[in-house]
Amino acid sequence: MNTSILQRNNVRILGEGPPIVFAHGFGCDQTMWRFVYPAFSKHYQVVLFDYVGAGGSDVTAYNLQRYSTLDGYAQDILDVLEALNLREVVFVGHSVSGMTGMLASLKRPDRFSRIIMVGPSPCYLNKPGYEGGFDDSDITDLLETMDANYMGWANYMGPAVMGRPDRPELNEELTNSFCSTDPVIARQFAEITFRSDNRADLSRMNTPSLILQCQSDIVAPLSVGEYLRDNMPLSTLRVMDATGHCPHLSSPDETITLIQEYLRSPPIN
Amino acid sequence: MSEMQTEGYIQRTPWLLFSFDDQSNFLSLNKAVSDLIGEPESALIGTSMASILTKAGQIFFQTHFFPIIKIDGKVDEVFLLLRNSGGEPLPVLAYGIRFEHNGSWVNECYCAPIPQRRKFEQELIQARKDAEDVLRQNKALNEAKQALEDNRAELDRRIQQLERANNELGQIAKVVSHDLREPIRKIAILTDFIRSNPEPFAEENRPMFDQINRICQSISRLITGLRDFIALDTTAQAFAPVQLETLIRNAALEATETNLFATDTDWLLASHVPDVLGYAPQLHLLFYHLFDNAIRFRRTDVPLRVQLTAEVIKENKFVAVEETYQYTDHLRIRVRDNGKGFPARYRSDVFLLLKRLDKTTPTLGLGLAICRKIMGNHYGTITADSQPGEGTTFTILLPLGT
Numbered sequence: 001m002n003t004s005i006l007q008r009n010n011v012r013i014l015g016e017g018p019p020i021v022f023a024h025g026f027g028c029d030q031t032m033w034r035f036v037y038p039a040f041s042k043h044y045q046v047v048l049f050d051y052v053g054a055g056g057s058d059v060t061a062y063n064l065q066r067y068s069t070l071d072g073y074a075q076d077i078l079d080v081l082e083a084l085n086l087r088e089v090v091f092v093g094h095s096v097s098g099m100t101g102m103l104a105s106l107k108r109p110d111r112f113s114r115i116i117m118v119g120p121s122p123c124y125l126n127k128p129g130y131e132g133g134f135d136d137s138d139i140t141d142l143l144e145t146m147d148a149n150y151m152g153w154a155n156y157m158g159p160a161v162m163g164r165p166d167r168p169e170l171n172e173e174l175t176n177s178f179c180s181t182d183p184v185i186a187r188q189f190a191e192i193t194f195r196s197d198n199r200a201d202l203s204r205m206n207t208p209s210l211i212l213q214c215q216s217d218i219v220a221p222l223s224v225g226e227y228l229r230d231n232m233p234l235s236t237l238r239v240m241d242a243t244g245h246c247p248h249l250s251s252p253d254e255t256i257t258l259i260q261e262y263l264r265s266p267p268i269n
Numbered sequence: 270m271s272e273m274q275t276e277g278y279i280q281r282t283p284w285l286l287f288s289f290d291d292q293s294n295f296l297s298l299n300k301a302v303s304d305l306i307g308e309p310e311s312a313l314i315g316t317s318m319a320s321i322l323t324k325a326g327q328i329f330f331q332t333h334f335f336p337i338i339k340i341d342g343k344v345d346e347v348f349l350l351l352r353n354s355g356g357e358p359l360p361v362l363a364y365g366i367r368f369e370h371n372g373s374w375v376n377e378c379y380c381a382p383i384p385q386r387r388k389f390e391q392e393l394i395q396a397r398k399d400a401e402d403v404l405r406q407n408k409a410l411n412e413a414k415q416a417l418e419d420n421r422a423e424l425d426r427r428i429q430q431l432e433r434a435n436n437e438l439g440q441i442a443k444v445v446s447h448d449l450r451e452p453i454r455k456i457a458i459l460t461d462f463i464r465s466n467p468e469p470f471a472e473e474n475r476p477m478f479d480q481i482n483r484i485c486q487s488i489s490r491l492i493t494g495l496r497d498f499i500a501l502d503t504t505a506q507a508f509a510p511v512q513l514e515t516l517i518r519n520a521a522l523e524a525t526e527t528n529l530f531a532t533d534t535d536w537l538l539a540s541h542v543p544d545v546l547g548y549a550p551q552l553h554l555l556f557y558h559l560f561d562n563a564i565r566f567r568r569t570d571v572p573l574r575v576q577l578t579a580e581v582i583k584e585n586k587f588v589a590v591e592e593t594y595q596y597t598d599h600l601r602i603r604v605r606d607n608g609k610g611f612p613a614r615y616r617s618d619v620f621l622l623l624k625r626l627d628k629t630t631p632t633l634g635l636g637l638a639i640c641r642k643i644m645g646n647h648y649g650t651i652t653a654d655s656q657p658g659e660g661t662t663f664t665i666l667l668p669l670g671t
């Protein structure tokens with residue numbers, strides 16, 4: 001077992017049984033799953049982790065190049081699965097982790113049995129003939145909002161983009177909230193998340209997947225869920241009663257029930 | 270303070286005060302909120318509070334504000350972008366607390382509009398960004414960075430080449446010191462024996478002469494093979510476009526024609542294999558050896574099946590230099606057979622020069638070493654997965670667009 005990877009990604013393992021991996025999305029960390037994973041730790045080996053740069057991960061392992069595309073994040077997933085020597089896992093990914101999980105499974109299909117995507121989107125931006133929900137100006141506004149929220153840390157930021165000097169005092173400051181992270185990392189994650197376009201990869205998907213689609217989710221509207229269902233082989237779409245983008249927080253019971261129902265259903269081939 | 274006074278404050282304050290449930294629907298709101306949207310309170314209760322947020326505000330609310338208030342129970346000093354009925358943004362500083370009331374959860378939010386402060390803030394952020402941009406856009410710096418980047422990619426390739434060359438030298442040294450020395454030692458023993466006979470050319474010595482002859486032929490074959498292997502160095506030539514799909518089919522055809530036991534082979538070769546840049550004769554040799562290998566090590570009790578699949582995946586193009594990443598397109602080709610297979614512990618040994626796992630098969634042990642060298646010449650990799658009785662899968666990974 002590769003303990004350095006487990007430390008790097010702040011991996012936590014609970015329970016015994018077939019493996020189920022929960023991956024957080026943009027914003028925050030594995031804490032987001034706290035209302036959901038206890039329901040699985042009786043019958044599954046629950047694996048929780050933080051992407052490098054988020055939560056309790058080793059921020060010094062962050063590499064601007066590696067994490068400049070979702071492939072770098074997908075590699076985090078594959079690194080964790082390899083370190084634990086896990087195959088055929090059930091993978092549950094929130095938000096952008098739906099696509100990150102898909103990218104990981106395209107590279108190593110043997111590591112995944114089923115992928116559950118909570119509020120996924122293959123492309124957040126509107127494109128000709130495709131309604132992603134956002135224009136480029138919305139993403140610029142979001143990055144501004146994030147900048148404004150890191151205003152208090154402006155002194156620390158300086159020319160951080162030119163390289164990452166070790167800033168332990170910053171880390172201390174940031175541990176106040178589980179949603180806090182290094183502003184440079186958070187900004188880059190936001191940018192690659194909301195400017196990503198993985199529509200061309202969907203047709204190659206050969207791991208069965210469940211799309212959990214919230215009603216009136218601004219981040220991933222219903223039309224996006226339907227687009228995924230229509231373009232991703234072996235996918236099942238379930239529209240939830242829950243609203244918003246975080247059903248695992250706002251409606252954990254419904255989220256748990258739908259995941260369990262899906263895992264009980266026979267696999268589609 | 271009386272309750273009436275409190276209610277007066279709440280309704281008169283320019284702060285936006287409202288509460289919402291976990292599905293983000295309004296539970297209550299003050300006059301400042303209904304003024305912002307231009308709708309009376311009664312029309313807004315139970316509707317989604319998304320109506321007072323810009324799209325960016327909604328993303329940030331869903332990915333940060335709501336998770337924090339739900340898990341930590343409160344939120345302090347968060348910047349949010351609200352909007353009015355005309356779509357105009359209103360920057361606010363938001364605070365929130367969460368509590369249980371009559372058995373259900375209430376999230377209460379207080380927003381102070383900060384349009385003036387926001388302007389100063391934006392100026393500050395802009396100034397910082399400008400400073401960063403100056404650094405970033407420094408042309409000389411950028412060029413130096415690009416040169417460094419190019420050098421790193423070049424360095425990575427050179428290191429790969431060096432590692433391979435070093436590895437091969439070690440293998441060739443082994444061949445010279447063992448595989449060539451051994452037959453020569455045998456010849457020496459045989460000649461000694463022949464000489465010890467007072468009649469060296471007696472009929473009884475004839476089998477020994479025959480043996481010396483066979484050994485010489487085998488040494489000659491070994492030297493020819495070794496020469497071919499060493500000659501596979503083509504660093505001087507440039508890559509040219511290769512129609513891989515046709516090349517693979519031709520290699521399969523050749524492997525079928527040159528082997529006696531291949532006529533019943535079930536070939537499942539992928540269509541739509543993309544074209545690549547490379548050395549066509551070498552790539553032909555690579556696939557010929559992979560197919561030839563499948564045929565030679567086939568099982569005799571079942572028909573041979575060889576399956577070739579191809580797909581484009583993203584891999585880090587840096588192999589030898591650590592902590593450097595650039596995910597680029599790579600072609601992954603898998604050649605899978607249902608042959609004899611071999612124990613997994615020999616996964617890397619099979620690519621060694623003159624390594625023969627199965628001494629009963631009449632081969633020199635050059636084929637897979639050649640395959641590995643060819644992949645090296647193309648900056649790619651080749652790996653093997655196998656289980657005895659379950660067949661073997663060779664996976665080659667070829668960087669595209671180089």
